[in-house]
């Protein structure tokens with residue numbers, strides 16, 4: 476197979492020699508389980524966000540669960556979350572025994588719509604989970620004004636700002652995911668972050684199960700290993716370069732796709748985008764779930780693997796109606812490959828193939 480016929484995967488980790496060296500050093504040190512490297516990674520991510528501390532865990536989903544537990548959320552409580560998101564926020568909510576209240580997203584920005592969140596607030600609402608989708612912040616200032624604790628879900632967005640503030644620095648708690656193809660990767664992994672010492676203390680207490688004064692049924696083994704954290708520390712050191720490369724690829728896509736009639740990623744005033752995903756919208760003529768599926772298949776046959784940015788919105792899983800913007804996004808949004816390890820040749824080929832297929 477020649478370079479030009481090799482498939483361009485939708486996502487790929489960005490791993491280099493300094494990552495390999497960090498992993499080797501951790502392995503050689505003999506300290507594999509949670510130790511000093513986990514603490515270093517926690518300090519690094521917390522410093523990047525400008526919050527007091529972090530609690531590294533085994534995944535982003537676990538970090539969400541831990542955030543809700545640390546906020547004291549459980550049976551009888553309600554948690555507001557968007558319908559257009561992966562299953563993790565819903566799963567975390569039901570695992571702690573709370574009731575998820577789904578709300579629709581902004582039509583172009585895909586983030587939870589503050590006006591819809593406001594309407595969903597009840598006396599039992601204890602938190603709003605705020606994913607920042609695809610690299611673009613949600614409208615944090617308006618959400619903050621609702622007076623409900625925010626759990627910022629930064630699994631897909633780090634380094635972007637809303638109203639001049641970094642995502643992850645605003646909510647009562649913040650969660651990150653370090654899954655293999657996320658912005659920073661540790662293979663699997665996540666982190667709960669906060670400036671509230673009680674949240675951090677509770678998160679730390681519930682991350683481990685052993686050597687406690689009493690048996691706590693909420694505690695569990697949710698730990699990250701030092702091996703994973705070594706990779707995390709190494710990735711964090713490269714984060715600025717990763718973001719620069721993402722911005723350069725997004726600019727190339729903007730130039731190439733600007734004349735196609737496709738909807739390019741919206742960046743509302745007051746927000747910046749770091750392009751974890753490059754999500755385009757199909758023109759009216761090609762709309763409908765079936766034509767999107769057919770397009771995905773054609774693109775894959777031509778060597779460009781694209782995806783729906785959300786596999787299936789939560790309201791669809793749950794058989795609920797009344798989420799028109801999520802529904803529209805599900806029918807028309809397409810995520811194209813973008814990651815720092817993409818070569819220039821891959822970016823040009825992906826853009827060229829998209830132009831041809833969508834002209």
Ligand SMILES: Cc1ncc(COP(=O)(O)O)c(C=O)c1O
Pocket residue numbers: 534535536537560561563564606607628630631652653654663664665
């Ligand atoms: C918005 C969002 N939240 C949470 C998660 C869960 O992260 P993890 O896969 O590390 O459990 C993801 C992962 O895809 C995500 O995209």
